Amino acid sequence: MxxxxxxxxxxxxxxxxxxxxxxxxxxxxxxxxxxxxxxxxxxxxxxxxxxxxxxxxxxxxxxxxxxxxxxxxxxxxxxxxxxxxxxxxxxxxxxxxxxxxxxxxxxxxxxxxxxxxxxxxxxxxxxxxxxxxxxxxxxxxxxxxxxxxxxxxxxxxxxxxxxxxxxxxxxxxxxKSTYSRSVYGTIELWLWIVGLFSFCLFFNSFCGWLAKRGNLVPATILILLFFVTIRVTDLEYGWFNKQFNLPIFSPKIYAESFFLPSLGDFLLNVIAITWVVLFVFTYNDKYKLPGWLTRSKLGGLFFHFVLLLIFGALAFLFDRVFLGLIINSKINFDITNIINLDGISWVSIIVLCLVWFNIYLVANIFMQQTLQLNVTNRERAILFLAAFFACLIYKLGTGFSIFFIAYALFIFIIAWNFYIRNNGFSIGIFALLFFCLAFISSVKYLRFIDEKEHVNRFAMAQRLIASDDFTVVSTIENLERTILANKVVLSYFKNPGVNSPIELKKSIESDYIERYLPRFEYNLYVYNHLDSSAAGIQNIPLSYFKNLVKAGSVKVPESNYFYRLNDTFGYQNYFGIIPIYEENQILGTLVIELKSQLYNYKGQLPEILMDRSIKNEDNYSKYSIALYKDDRLEGQSGTYTYKLSSDGFATRNNSVSFLKIALIIRTSFIFLRLQSSS
Structure with missing residues (x-):
């Protein structure tokens, strides 16, 4: 500082x-x-x-x-x-x-x-x-x-x-006003890291000193409160994670909740948990259970059962946290293409490894404490198998997952090595544990990616059947406001005989339409205060657009002058009737007509010419899309070949359903059905 x-x-x-x-x-x-x-x-x-x-x-x-x-x-x-x-x-x-x-x-x-x-x-x-x-x-x-x-x-x-x-x-x-990096920014970052690490080492040494003097439980509580305080205050006030403009602390990459606002905070949370778990693991053999519990057979079995429940809770927590990491992030987790993984991806892999390391340590801590109990290995095995088959029966009824069996095998191997082999070191044992963790991670990754795709498809389908696009509505609102304040527009309507309507059209096109609404085809019409068309502009009477309003066109939310044509499924057609005023005197009317292009319209601008303020992040290129009207195929796009009839695609109107089709292998598809009004 x-x-x-x-x-x-x-x-x-x-x-x-x-x-x-x-x-x-x-x-x-x-x-x-x-x-x-x-x-x-x-x-x-x-x-x-x-x-x-x-x-x-x-x-x-x-x-x-x-x-x-x-x-x-x-x-x-x-x-x-x-x-x-x-x-x-x-x-x-x-x-x-x-x-x-x-x-x-x-x-x-x-x-x-x-x-x-x-x-x-x-x-x-x-x-x-x-x-x-x-x-x-x-x-x-x-x-x-x-x-x-x-x-x-x-x-x-x-x-x-x-x-x-x-x-x-x-x-x-x-x-730049946003630039806050110091000349010695890198040195400052490392000084922060070394300082925090040294402070944590000092506090760890103090708690270790307390533990060696027999105050084991107070020492454990103290180091736990120390790291909880550090992390919660950092999350609340940002005294560390907001000091440096590092990508891993950017919510654009990953953000989920107060405790997980960024990937960097996720990593710091896991490091803090690992430190506490390692402290407990170091003094594992010095923790003593109450005498009444160590002498009771029933109490010992119940304690084992509680520990199994905690293992299950850890598995559930692991499932939820890493599901959120994949769904709520833009991180590349494709380890099959390891060369293209960036630093952010490697940080995520390190977090995963630390989490598995913590679970392994917790398993050893629990098993070390159970040695004090009046329970035999045979009774432990019976309790474990009973709990396993009970969960298996429950999973078969609610949704079977191979993750459950692999996780149980992971616990069983650790227990067998601990109780039977006295926790001896063996390359074969650790290879089996590594295989279980790799298998669980890969299975979970595939399921999480599938759930993320499920979420993306649902959101995409909702947008396809939605009447309005929020981004377009927001852009139209801004377009309307800026045009009313545009001096070029006002100057033209004040002196239409001097200014060219063609130049007005070019100005609006280059400043507004082409920049912010490039996926729309557009037409502009200019009318004087008598509602007559100006020379040089395509001649469509203003009454035509007013009749569209009377015919049931829908008012665009948050807009004063724009409307959307009704009953245009698959397209978004807007028009705006914008009166131009000066000191409460109407000078004329400007009409802007917007017609959406097809989602894969070949004439759209390439990404390098698309402004980031209006770039659409949706990528439909890997999807096959079909539109059915009155149960017959109207049109399709993509590699998948659809049936001519919508038989087999049973859905309710204005709803999104997910169907499993055996013929589709690694193919994403969207099915839309339009019912006639009759």
């Missing part, structure tokens, strides 16, 4: 800007070294004629964020960068300058030799009109790779100038 507070925001800005300045200066020197080499300049003039020369430049400089455009008689001859329209050489001044182009900011270095002009573009910062996982408006990774800076404006109070090699400030930067 002292390390973090010893560094001010200004010092942090100077540090980050200094790294950017150093990297930019390195790239500038490379360019000037190139321009001072006559042989290199002559080669540059031949890039468009000699492929090898051009490829050599690209291979050497592109990875450093340095690009070149060559011109002869002001005509573009060669370019190594295709993310922007080539600049006009006449508007670029000689030497170094800082310019903004369509997709970003660049330092531009120009040198003219005879009728040739060489223009170098040094990437500084991206400036894309849309942002997603592929396109980010950050500084070039060749200059700054920690996403800490942004370009400053003249109103920003704390800025740092970035100069070229001539000493001239070409732009200024500031710290």
């Amino acid at each position: 002292s390390l973090r507070h010893s560094i001010t925001k200004k010092e942090l800005l100077v540090h980050e800007a200094g790294k950017l300045q150093k990297n930019l200066a390195t790239n500038e020197r490379l360019v000037y070294d190139f321009l001072n080499d006559v042989a290199q300049v002559e080669k540059a003039k031949q890039y468009h004629l000699n492929d090898q020369y051009g490829l050599a430049f690209i291979n050497k400089y592109r990875d450093k964020g340095i690009n070149i455009f060559t011109y002869q008689d002001n005509k573009l001859k060669f370019w190594s960068y295709n993310a922007l329209i080539p600049p006009d050489p006449d508007v670029i001044k000689e030497g170094s300058s800082f310019s903004q182009f369509a997709n970003g900011w660049f330092e531009v270095i120009k040198k003219t030799t005879g009728n040739y002009a060489l223009i170098f573009l040094l990437e500084v910062k991206n400036q894309f009109s849309i942002q997603n996982q592929y396109l980010e408006n950050d500084f070039s990774p060749y200059l700054s790779n920690n996403n800490s800076l942004s370009l400053a404006t003249f109103i920003d109070p704390e800025v740092q100038g970035i100069s070229n090699l001539d000493g001239k400030i070409i732009f200024e930067v500031k710290l």
Whole structure:
């Protein structure tokens, strides 16, 4: 904490800007070294004629964020960068300058030799009109790779100038408001880890000292309360897990409840439990049961039964927690493709291993305590088998699972090794235990993935039969509000004779429709205050849309002017009748008509051109979908071949049912049936 507070925001800005300045200066020197080499300049003039020369430049400089455009008689001859329209050489001044182009900011270095002009573009910062996982408006990774800076404006109070090699400030930067990382962020993290670990070791030593003095139960309670206090206060106030912007503490990856708000907290919880269990395991042989319990045969059998119930509760807890981990996360658990597992996946595997390690330790602790009881191994075996067959009969009636048998075998092997072999070490025993744990984990993983798919299909089917899409409704509400406040729209309706309706349409399309509602086909209609169509716009009378409202179109929730057409199963068709006012005087009416495209419409934008604010996370490509109307197949998509009749698909109207079909192997499908009104 002292390390973090010893560094001010200004010092942090100077540090980050200094790294950017150093990297930019390195790239500038490379360019000037190139321009001072006559042989290199002559080669540059031949890039468009000699492929090898051009490829050599690209291979050497592109990875450093340095690009070149060559011109002869002001005509573009060669370019190594295709993310922007080539600049006009006449508007670029000689030497170094800082310019903004369509997709970003660049330092531009120009040198003219005879009728040739060489223009170098040094990437500084991206400036894309849309942002997603592929396109980010950050500084070039060749200059700054920690996403800490942004370009400053003249109103920003704390800025740092970035100069070229001539000493001239070409732009200024500031710290992002969301950036809180220290210069010594990695060191600070490890100091936290070492400090907490040392503090836990100290408290563990203190509790161990109490245990050796005969205060075993108070020591156990004390170390348990210590770790409970640490974890609960951290979950409530975030004094550790919110200090660092680490991916494992992000709720976007995994979040389930107060006690499991992130994968990192899950890991810390398991580590705390493991520490307490290891403490109990260390002093396992020193715990003493009451004398009346150790002498009673019936009491001993009942105590064994209670321990078996606890084992069952642990299995249930294991089942629920890891089911939630898979359903409520975006973590890749596919261990069959182990090369593609990332750090988050490996953390999840470590958590699983620690949980199994705890169950093994708890089993040994329980069995060590039962040695004090007046119960023979034969009686233990009879009690275990009786409980096993009772659970087996119950499972056969409620839903059999192989997990139950594998878990019972796991307990039996531990008990046999403990009671019969006196807990001796054996590679064969541990191999069998490892096989049981691996088998249980794989079986549970497959079932959990199946349940997750079940949940996803149910949500998908609900969306398919739902009248409105929440995302679309929210976007329409925002569209309506922003259009009413748009100065371009208001300017057109105030002076329709001066402004072009075509330009108005293009403005609305580029600013709103194409950006936020790309999966809709759209039409725009403009009407004056007399409800007459404006010239240049497709002529549909305003009364047509008003009659749609009268005919039963449904008002879009949270919207004042948008409606959804009724009885359009499989499609979502909206229209908005937006009156344009100025000082309570109506200037005209703008109508926006939206028609949804098919879910697999080939003309939709690819992901790289889809803004993250409107990107749909649903992936229907692996599903086969069929639509039946009046019990006959209307259409289908996907690899599965459906029957012409819906016989065998018995469902209630407006409901979701799950059907098991023996012919489908590893195929996901969705079946929709539409009943006629009659």
